[in-house]
Amino acid sequence: MYDFAPDPTLSRAELHAELHAAADAITSGEPDGIANMANVAALIWQFMPDLNWAGFYRTIGNELVLGPFCGKPACIRIAWGKGVCGTAAALGATQLVEDVHAFPGHIACDAQSRSELVVPIMRDGAVIAVIDLDSPLPARFNGEDAAGIERLAALLSTRI
Template sequence: MYDFTPAPGASKPEIYAALLEAAGALTADEPDAIANMANVAALLGEFLPDCNWTGFYRMVDGELVLGPFTGRPACIRIPVGVGVCGAAARGETQLVEDVHAFPGHIACDARSRSELVVPVMRDGAVIAVIDLDSPDLARFDAEDRAGIEALAALLSTRI
């Protein structure tokens, strides 16, 4: 049984270090990409407060397709370049303080107000995106971006 939880009162860098350690331990010897994404989506939901959706979209035949997540039901397919996830699918992290001000935002959950989406790259290509949504404006910052980008790098050969 696994019991991965951040220490009470931990700083963001400490939370992300613990998240990386937990994700590394859970995915190190597991070859199944879906299983690894499912466990990491659950970890994200446990480790990151004030998120109402944490999970993955996988790149399948040139579009993003819903992967494992925690949260309310979500959009199943997202074209590259559409919405925050579609913008990240072009290979660049999207940190959006107010999703309602983002041109073309796709509102899968009307409660979401800010979003962080990080591409997972392998051999120069986007293979998935990690998507975090929050009901709070400006929930995500540079520390969150760095932490999730480190997680994406870890997962690039494990999903």
């Protein structure tokens, strides 16, 4: 049994370090990528406050397909270059969006979402998935969150 209990008094940097350590522990040695994504989505949900969606979209062909997540039901398929997730995948670059309503072509799977952080997971120079975090708060995410989730994506690049 796993029992990860994040300390709510941690700084963002410390919280991301603990999240990374928990993700490393729970995915180490597990060869099933779907199981690893499911557990990491649950960890993100547990560790990061003020989220209304946390999970993965996997690259299949020329689109992103919904993977394991926590939150309300979501869009199943997203074309590369469309919305925040598709833009992150097409550019191979993190997208930190303070106000999703100001993002051209934003795909609203949940009307409650106000800000979003999407980080591509790369393997051998190709985007294999993205980590998508949504919040009902505007400007919920900052550079520390982006750096922490980028570090998590690097860890997961060989585990999903």
